[in-house]
Amino acid sequence: MNLTYLKRYWQLYALISLPIIYFLIFRYGPMYGVQIAFKDFNLFQGINGSEWIGFDAFREVFAMPDFYTTLRNTFMLNFLDLIVSFPAPIILAIMLYEVRFKWFKKISQTILYIPHFISWVIIGGIVYQLFGNQSGMVNNLLQSMGFDSIPFLTEKNSWLVTYLFTGVWQSAGWGTILYLAALTGVNKELFEAAEIDGATRLKRIWHITIPSIKPTIITLLILNLGNMVSIGFDRPYVIGNTAVREYSDVLSTFVYRIGLQSGQYTLATVVGLFQAVVGLVFVLGSNYLSKKTTGEGIL
Amino acid sequence: MSERTSNRIFDIVNVTFISLFVLFCLAPFLHTIAISLSSNRAITSGEVTIFPKEFSWDAYGQVFSDNSMLYSLGFTALLTIATTVLCLLFTIAAAYPLTKKKLKGRKLFMYIIIITMFFSGGIIPEYLLIRDLHLMNSVWALILPGLVSPFNLIILISFFRGIPDSLEESAEIDGSSHVHTLFKIILPLSMPVLATLGLFYAVGRWNGFQDSLMYITDPKLYPLQLKLFQMVQNNMITDLTLLEGASRTRLTPESLKAAAVVFATVPILLVYPWLQKYFVSGAMQGAIKG
Numbered sequence: 001m002n003l004t005y006l007k008r009y010w011q012l013y014a015l016i017s018l019p020i021i022y023f024l025i026f027r028y029g030p031m032y033g034v035q036i037a038f039k040d041f042n043l044f045q046g047i048n049g050s051e052w053i054g055f056d057a058f059r060e061v062f063a064m065p066d067f068y069t070t071l072r073n074t075f076m077l078n079f080l081d082l083i084v085s086f087p088a089p090i091i092l093a094i095m096l097y098e099v100r101f102k103w104f105k106k107i108s109q110t111i112l113y114i115p116h117f118i119s120w121v122i123i124g125g126i127v128y129q130l131f132g133n134q135s136g137m138v139n140n141l142l143q144s145m146g147f148d149s150i151p152f153l154t155e156k157n158s159w160l161v162t163y164l165f166t167g168v169w170q171s172a173g174w175g176t177i178l179y180l181a182a183l184t185g186v187n188k189e190l191f192e193a194a195e196i197d198g199a200t201r202l203k204r205i206w207h208i209t210i211p212s213i214k215p216t217i218i219t220l221l222i223l224n225l226g227n228m229v230s231i232g233f234d235r236p237y238v239i240g241n242t243a244v245r246e247y248s249d250v251l252s253t254f255v256y257r258i259g260l261q262s263g264q265y266t267l268a269t270v271v272g273l274f275q276a277v278v279g280l281v282f283v284l285g286s287n288y289l290s291k292k293t294t295g296e297g298i299l
Numbered sequence: 300m301s302e303r304t305s306n307r308i309f310d311i312v313n314v315t316f317i318s319l320f321v322l323f324c325l326a327p328f329l330h331t332i333a334i335s336l337s338s339n340r341a342i343t344s345g346e347v348t349i350f351p352k353e354f355s356w357d358a359y360g361q362v363f364s365d366n367s368m369l370y371s372l373g374f375t376a377l378l379t380i381a382t383t384v385l386c387l388l389f390t391i392a393a394a395y396p397l398t399k400k401k402l403k404g405r406k407l408f409m410y411i412i413i414i415t416m417f418f419s420g421g422i423i424p425e426y427l428l429i430r431d432l433h434l435m436n437s438v439w440a441l442i443l444p445g446l447v448s449p450f451n452l453i454i455l456i457s458f459f460r461g462i463p464d465s466l467e468e469s470a471e472i473d474g475s476s477h478v479h480t481l482f483k484i485i486l487p488l489s490m491p492v493l494a495t496l497g498l499f500y501a502v503g504r505w506n507g508f509q510d511s512l513m514y515i516t517d518p519k520l521y522p523l524q525l526k527l528f529q530m531v532q533n534n535m536i537t538d539l540t541l542l543e544g545a546s547r548t549r550l551t552p553e554s555l556k557a558a559a560v561v562f563a564t565v566p567i568l569l570v571y572p573w574l575q576k577y578f579v580s581g582a583m584q585g586a587i588k589g
Binding site for chain 1: 302305306309310313314316317318320321323324325327328330331334342343345347348389390392393395396397399401402403408411412415417418419420421422423424425426427428430431443444446447476477478481502505506507508509513524525527528531553556557559560563564567568571572575578579582583
């Protein structure tokens with residue numbers, strides 16, 4: 001590095017130093033703090049002052065029944081979400097692609113994308129008003145049709161339905177974007193040729209539309225598999241409640257509960273670290289899988 | 300059956316199904332709006348579906364006469380604007396140098412950033428960091444931790460790379476400095492992508508909830524989502540501890556909750572139609588590069 005180089009590039013170094021300092025403090029700072037997973041941490045002694053305890057906290061976490069429950073729930077909710085919420089945008093995108101009235105397509109898309117931009121807190125508020133046992137609209141309708149009311153929010157299996165249903169509502173419309181984007185690349189002549197050959201629309205969907213979005217489907221599926229261990233905090237926390245905690249308590253809410261509500265910082269950090277490491281393995285594994293199947297990594 | 304009729308039938312079935320799904324997306328909103336505009340009696344007797352019964356503005360009257368709600372709305376709006384501006388500045392400051400192949404240390408900077416996409420310290424160490432930095436109950440706790448999203452950064456880098464080098468080179472020959480080139484040539488060409496990323500940051504901040512739950516206990520700094528959460532969760536809202544000055548009227552808590560939900564949703568719905576195209580293009584860019 002000589003003087004002319006510095007003279008030429010100092011502004012760029014000045015620019016990038018800001019975000020790099022940000023990354024070092026706010027992203028690497030917490031990584032430094034991860035060491036408390038191996039320490040008997042307390043707030044007064046701080047990160048550096050607390051005593052090393054090796055893997056004691058890991059042993060303690062692995063002996064907690066709640067840890068296994070939340071781990072199971074994390075996988076269960078993610079897996080069921082994948083089964084229920086993954087196909088919805090594919091079907092919806094295919095149907096939207098077939099719409100021939102431009103204005104109808106546009107208005108539909110505008111409305112279908114909205115739920116994606118609504119916060120989970122708001123969705124939670126709406127869900128509790130829709131599915132409440134006493135005055136919820138859905139139960140009122142069920143009762144008026146002569147059915148028993150269903151404890152959508154307070155019985156674990158019914159709650160599971162509510163949780164999954166909310167996921168479809170929130171993500172199905174927005175999820176169509178990537179498929180529709182893939183479909184814009186399809187040569188229209190293919191469809192015209194198929195039409196001339198007398199293929200019905202269902203046949204055209206089967207032989208042209210679906211193969212065109214197949215790479216997108218596979219990529220997104222693998223990406224989803226890679227995220228099986230990671231779960232957001234807002235959705236299970238807001239939609240869940242104590243009555244259904246057996247199903248709604250997941251790793252993210254567990255960490256919050258034992259760490260910030262009960263002050264067991266070391267144990268909560270262990271759970272977080274476990275989740276991060278297993279998550280990393282999943283992401284790298286899914287990337288490997290993606291390279292094998294599509295010849296292209298996601299990373 | 301001729302091809303024309305079968306096509307017709309297909310169209311009808313298709314449009315019907317999509318319409319049903321659109322209705323499925325809208326119905327929860329319509330129900331909440333209906334609840335917020337209905338009378339106590341009608342709500343408790345379960346008569347309200349997607350149309351208001353025994354119309355009344357009272358719930359909105361209460362929400363709007365509650366200074367803490369309006370304050371929170373204003374605070375959240377300012378917070379969102381400040382966050383978005385800072386996030387964009389930092390993301391630009393990272394993206395532009397990283398497009399310069401000749402910059403020494405570029406790879407190292409890139410690694411520093413990319414690694415954080417795959418591994419993070421987790422919530423507890425992050426909380427302890429904010430605590431050690433004395434940022435608890437400070438707006439900075441809501442702004443700083445998410446300043447640069449590596450995902451958004453990658454979108455911006457690839458956009459900058461798409462700008463023809465010749466433009467920059469000619470500016471450099473004219474003696475323009477890097478920062479000058481960035482502001483006079485690169486950024487004016489990047490407005491669409493900046494709008495998209497700005498929106499992603501803004502929506503994230505507006506909807507953000509967990510950080511305020513963790514770092515904020517001072518009601519003066521409650522973002523709207525946290526305020527709403529406490530209100531919705533508080534099942535026995537008749538004491539109305541959260542709504543200062545509200546009296547125990549005949550209003551049901553349900554209509555009040557619904558009005559608060561609508562109150563917090565409307566700002567998003569108001570800006571959404573104008574910004575939709577940026578959202579969509581951003582999602583696609585992210586998909587192609589991500």
